[in-house]
Amino acid sequence: AQSVTQLDSQVPVFEEAPVELRCNYSSSVSVYLFWYVQYPNQGLQLLLKYLSGSTLVESINGFEAEFNKSQTSFHLRKPSVHISDTAEYFCAVSDHTGNTPLVFGKGTRLSVIA
Amino acid sequence: EPEVTQTPSHQVTQMGQEVILRCVPISNHLYFYWYRQILGQKVEFLVSFYNNEISEKSEIFDDQFSVERPDGSNFTLKIRSTKLEDSAMYFCASSALNTAPYGYTFGSGTRLTVV
Numbered sequence: 001a002q003s004v005t006q007l008d009s010q011v012p013v014f015e016e017a018p019v020e021l022r023c024n025y026s027s028s029v030s031v032y033l034f035w036y037v038q039y040p041n042q043g044l045q046l047l048l049k050y051l052s053g054s055t056l057v058e059s060i061n062g063f064e065a066e067f068n069k070s071q072t073s074f075h076l077r078k079p080s081v082h083i084s085d086t087a088e089y090f091c092a093v094s095d096h097t098g099n100t101p102l103v104f105g106k107g108t109r110l111s112v113i114a
Numbered sequence: 115e116p117e118v119t120q121t122p123s124h125q126v127t128q129m130g131q132e133v134i135l136r137c138v139p140i141s142n143h144l145y146f147y148w149y150r151q152i153l154g155q156k157v158e159f160l161v162s163f164y165n166n167e168i169s170e171k172s173e174i175f176d177d178q179f180s181v182e183r184p185d186g187s188n189f190t191l192k193i194r195s196t197k198l199e200d201s202a203m204y205f206c207a208s209s210a211l212n213t214a215p216y217g218y219t220f221g222s223g224t225r226l227t228v229v
Contacts, residue, residue: 004156009154036220041123041222042222043118043120043205043220043221043222043223044157044205044207044220045220046218090157092157100170101147101159101162101170101172102149102159102218103159104149104156104157104158105156106154106155106156107156107157
């Protein structure tokens with residue numbers, strides 16, 4: 001079985017500052033990793049994913065995450081945040097078969113301050 | 115872009131009452147899911163549904179819960195006798211292929227409050 005730990009429940013950051021949202025996972029098998037974002041009053045939207053290949057994956061709005069197998073981490077980063085990035089961010093994992101449900105972390109609330 | 119639609123967005127019900135949460139998955143998707151998130155806690159898997167039957171369920175999904183696809187478009191979650199601890203945000207999701215969790219599309223959720 002897989003599990004996900006997001007140690008930071010809230011991360012306040014000033015606009016244009018860099019941010020890192022931490023995610024660690026536990027699994028005895030190979031995994032797929034995901035970051036989902038939830039804007040206020042909206043559903044969960046897939047931000048980016050790691051399936052295989054390059055360990056650095058990027059989203060269209062400037063976020064990136066790096067899969068680190070030795071540290072079992074998949075931290076999310078952005079070099080310069082905008083007010084519009086204020087949202088809840090969820091890290092999720094599934095096993096490589098894709099036949100097990102997504103397992104989510106508790107989420108990290110990113111608050112960008114003007 | 116195709117969406118998963120959930121209704122209602124908010125529901126308040128009295129303890130012991132039955133509630134039905136509704137979802138309209140994306141039309142060509144074949145796999146359907148319910149997740150829930152109790153305030154301040156993780157998003158948790160409840161149940162997956164394929165070919166008109168439950169394919170997997172978590173330990174949370176006890177006899178108080180049931181799912182149904184009553185017609186070609188709706189996918190419902192019923193809680194027979196609600197408890198205070200059922201208060202949560204409930205998310206529906208659908209996907210085209212069960213082997214592609216990256217294919218999940220989530221709805222915006224129904225916030226259920228049991229009083």
